[in-house]
Amino acid sequence: MAIYAETHAxxxxxxxxxxxxxxxLRLLDLTDKKVRxxxxxxxxxxxxxxxxxxxLFRRHERLSEKAAIPDES
Structure with a gap:
């Protein structure tokens, strides 16, 4: 996925x-060059x-303005 992010970030x-x-839950931001x-x-x-x-990943964070993580409550 890091290789994909390198060319499509x-x-x-x-x-x-x-x-x-x-x-x-923890996350790595692969749009960050140093992380890649x-x-x-x-x-x-x-x-x-x-x-x-x-x-740290928080449930209220959104992956993008158009695609949200579904709320499981």
Whole structure:
């Protein structure tokens, strides 16, 4: 997905990779060049989501202005 983001990031507001770590959802913003560079040299996915580049995912965040995450309440 990071390779796709490298060549298509300008067409999207956000391209996120989301994973559950423990009890929390964390995301990597793949439109950020430094995040993609870190993904390219990472030895495993766990280190990415526990490293300096992740953000906590919040249910109220929207992936874009047009496509929203469905509310499961």
């Amino acid at each position: 300008e067409y999207y507001r956000r391209i996120d990779a989301i994973a559950k770590v423990g009890e929390k 560079e870190t993904v390219a040299v990472a030895s495993d996915a766990k280190s990415l989501y526990e490293g300096a580049w992740y953000r």
